[in-house]
Amino acid sequence: MLTNAKTHRMVKIRSKLLSTGQSISSMASNSSNTHACSFRTALQQACSLDVDTSPAKTTGTGIMCTIGPASWSAKVIAEMVQAGMDIARLNLCHGTLEEHRRALKLIAEAEEKLRDDPEVSTWQHKPLGVAVDTRGSEIRTGALPEHGKLTDTVNLETDSLVTIDCSPTGAAQPITSTRLWVDFDNFAKIVQPGQAVYIDDGLLELRVESPRPADSAVDCLVIVGGQLGAARCVCLPGVDTGMPEVSQRDLDDLAALASDSGDDSLARIGIVMGSFVRSAETVRRLRQAATADGRPPPLVVAKIGDARGLQALEEILVEADGVLVARGDLGCELPQEKVFAVQKRITAVCSTSAKASICATHLLNSMLMRPRPTRAEASDVANAVLDGVDCLMLSGETAIGKYPVEAVRTLTKICREAEASLQPGQHLQRLRRQPLAPAAAGPLHSSAMAACEAAVRCRAAAILVATDDAELPRLTAMFRPPCPVLCVCRDEALCRGLNMWYGLHPVLYTEPAKSEWLLEAQDRIRYAGLRVAANDILDAGPANSQLFVILVEKSCPNSSDLMAIVPVERLLNFGANGALPTQSAGKILGVQLSTNMDAQAAADSLRNEDDWDGSRSSTFCGSSVNETVELGAQMPSEDMN
Numbered sequence: 177m178l179t180n181a182k183t184h185r186m187v188k189i190r191s192k193l194l195s196t197g198q199s200i201s202s203m204a205s206n207s208s209n210t211h212a213c214s215f216r217t218a219l220q221q222a223c224s225l226d227v228d229t230s231p232a233k234t235t236g237t238g239i240m241c242t243i244g245p246a247s248w249s250a251k252v253i254a255e256m257v258q259a260g261m262d263i264a265r266l267n268l269c270h271g272t273l274e275e276h277r278r279a280l281k282l283i284a285e286a287e288e289k290l291r292d293d294p295e296v297s298t299w300q301h302k303p304l305g306v307a308v309d310t311r312g313s314e315i316r317t318g319a320l321p322e323h324g325k326l327t328d329t330v331n332l333e334t335d336s337l338v339t340i341d342c343s344p345t346g347a348a349q350p351i352t353s354t355r356l357w358v359d360f361d362n363f364a365k366i367v368q369p370g371q372a373v374y375i376d377d378g379l380l381e382l383r384v385e386s387p388r389p390a391d392s393a394v395d396c397l398v399i400v401g402g403q404l405g406a407a408r409c410v411c412l413p414g415v416d417t418g419m420p421e422v423s424q425r426d427l428d429d430l431a432a433l434a435s436d437s438g439d440d441s442l443a444r445i446g447i448v449m450g451s452f453v454r455s456a457e458t459v460r461r462l463r464q465a466a467t468a469d470g471r472p473p474p475l476v477v478a479k480i481g482d483a484r485g486l487q488a489l490e491e492i493l494v495e496a497d498g499v500l501v502a503r504g505d506l507g508c509e510l511p512q513e514k515v516f517a518v519q520k521r522i523t524a525v526c527s528t529s530a531k532a533s534i535c536a537t538h539l540l541n542s543m544l545m546r547p548r549p550t551r552a553e554a555s556d557v558a559n560a561v562l563d564g565v566d567c568l569m570l571s572g573e574t575a576i577g578k579y580p581v582e583a584v585r586t587l588t589k590i591c592r593e594a595e596a597s598l599q600p601g602q603h604l605q606r607l608r609r610q611p612l613a614p615a616a617a618g619p620l621h622s623s624a625m626a627a628c629e630a631a632v633r634c635r636a637a638a639i640l641v642a643t644d645d646a647e648l649p650r651l652t653a654m655f656r657p658p659c660p661v662l663c664v665c666r667d668e669a670l671c672r673g674l675n676m677w678y679g680l681h682p683v684l685y686t687e688p689a690k691s692e693w694l695l696e697a698q699d700r701i702r703y704a705g706l707r708v709a710a711n712d713i714l715d716a717g718p719a720n721s722q723l724f725v726i727l728v729e730k731s732c733p734n735s736s737d738l739m740a741i742v743p744v745e746r747l748l749n750f751g752a753n754g755a756l757p758t759q760s761a762g763k764i765l766g767v768q769l770s771t772n773m774d775a776q777a778a779a780d781s782l783r784n785e786d787d788w789d790g791s792r793s794s795t796f797c798g799s800s801v802n803e804t805v806e807l808g809a810q811m812p813s814e815d816m817n
């Protein structure tokens with residue numbers, strides 16, 4: 177049922193779109209000016225960075241925010257969405273399942289609030305992603321008496337002695353500044369005198385003095401003291417704890433959430449994250465445990481937190497949909513000064529595998545207490561975006577910080593500045609010279625590459641993708657097209673999960689299904705057209721943009737995908753008369769990309785400048801509605817790297 181507000185907005189949008197022919201260019205305002213530039217080298221581009229460049233109009237980088245006491249309100253969550261949040265993260269290491277179920281309801285409430293508000297921009301009533309983060313093989317300290325409050329800590333004095341209790345019954349006794357409890361029975365058996373014990377991502381450091389396995393206790397000296405909150409992670413660098421990668425509690429929690437089948441809010445959980453993942457098998461187990469009866473499996477993100485996970489990165493990537501750089505755990509397990517290398521490697525490997533890379537921890541940590549970040553934090557975030565991360569994750573900033581909304585707004589602003597200095601087509605050029613990672617190989621690769629190349633060349637306002645699978649969207653994101661990619665999906669959890677890839681903007685499609693896929697796809701593209709007509713979507717792409725690249729998965733039975741280029745005013749009647757786009761009036765509106773066309777052949781055909789001459793539009797990207805589409809925006813130089 178359409179609400180009044182929604183109906184009103186759709187009528188407004190439709191009339192705007194239908195009258196838009198003359199005003200397309202005026203609607204597309206100046207965004208980043210990098211489109212006009214083509215630098216020969218990365219150094220040349222860096223020398224030309226300019227503080228006067230306009231920020232990107234929308235954020236391509238996904239923003240994931242941990243939900244906790246500071247954000248347990250539909251109002252705050254809605255404000256965080258308006259500030260740029262794409263994915264809400266529920267960390268099962270903290271709180272109860274009941275609290276997380278309540279948080280899911282608040283997320284649904286916030287989304288509804290935004291959808292029904294006619295003043296809210298189209299980008300801000302997006303299907304919000306929800307990620308559930310499991311505990312994995314982490315050791316945690318116990319809860320404090322008033323668990324959950326920012327002020328709720330005990331002070332560990334530097335040079336004082338503390339006893340760590342690891343008995344199963346010890347959880348019931350209070351945590352004090354001389355007695356801690358950890359949730360791992362074997363703790364006293366696996367540590368030796370002199371062993372370093374890092375707590376809370378290494379903010380606190382203890383040294384083992386005497387393990388007492390018979391008493392399930394370990395006496396320690398506090399080397400670096402400070403405030404200890406509830407359920408903080410405990411790291412023993414270099415020690416194999418022997419804990420399973422997926423705990424029984426994880427399996428129980430996921431099964432409990434997956435069995436809430438009567439609850440609509442469950443369909444929001446599109447992403448499951450596993451801590452300290454060290455093998456592809458763990459990813460498979462998580463996916464299986466989180467798959468509810470009758471629902472498609474969720475996307476799985478492997479959090480890499482130690483050297484073993486890093487060694488297995490390529491194997492993990494074949495199975496996982498994304499990888500999170502757990503900088504907190506990595507900074508305890510490895511020397512801190514090596515964490516940057518891990519981050520860069522994971523980001524690079526993901527960007528050649530079409531898997532999402534997520535950078536986490538201490539992004540804007542000073543915003544826990546202050547409304548502005550440090551310069552170092554702002555630059556760290558910007559550099560991560562320039563390196564090509566897909567998504568950034570806020571932790572305490574939004575879970576327990578004093579400025580959750582401000583933190584998201586700040587992150588968005590930094591991302592937009594950094595994204596404006598990325599050169600369109602640069603990543604596509606780099607990937608051409610890169611051997612394909614197994615996870616990125618396959619026939620859809622050619623379709624995604626062609627769509628991105630077309631988007632660069634014709635300065636498309638957006639790419640519209642019709643699919644119900646993650647593969648085509650993630651491959652499209654891999655090439656980093658310089659415009660938003662609207663993915664029109666019917667599978668709700670998947671649709672929400674797509675938020676974790678750079679540049680993907682999911683559109684949830686709930687209209688009645690058509691029996692033939694192509695007819696359904698045409699409907700979906702028209703539906704996306706309604707959203708496109710909103711001013712802010714046209715503004716999001718390059719200035720003066722009039723064209724849309726359309727990508728439909730498997731337009732012909734058993735074979736190929738469809739790509740078409742259409743002007744904005746034709747989006748609403750895309751594929752009208754029920755005709756297949758490729759048959760319309762005998763003109764070639766799109767191109768069928770054969771599944772057996774290998775990526776290099778596709779790239780070579782696209783590289784052929786003749787194919788891109790606007791006057792020969794019928795050869796590759798002609799359009800029955802606009803035969804003289806202006807093509808030929810410059811690709812970055814081949815030297816650019």
Ligand SMILES: Nc1ncnc2c1ncn2[C@@H]1O[C@H](COP(=O)(O)OP(=O)(O)OP(=O)(O)O)[C@@H](O)[C@H]1O
Nearest residue numbers: 242243244245267270271324405409571572575576
């Ligand atoms: N559901 C929750 N209930 C209470 N406090 C929470 C909740 N979620 C997060 N927090 C608080 O926010 C802080 C930061 O959240 P975050 O999810 O990053 O935790 P973390 O302990 O660092 O775990 P991880 O290493 O998995 O990120 C936590 O240490 C905790 O104090």
Ligand SMILES: CC(=O)C(=O)O
Nearest residue numbers: 502503504505536537
């Ligand atoms: C997020 C997380 O688990 C870490 O940084 O260690």
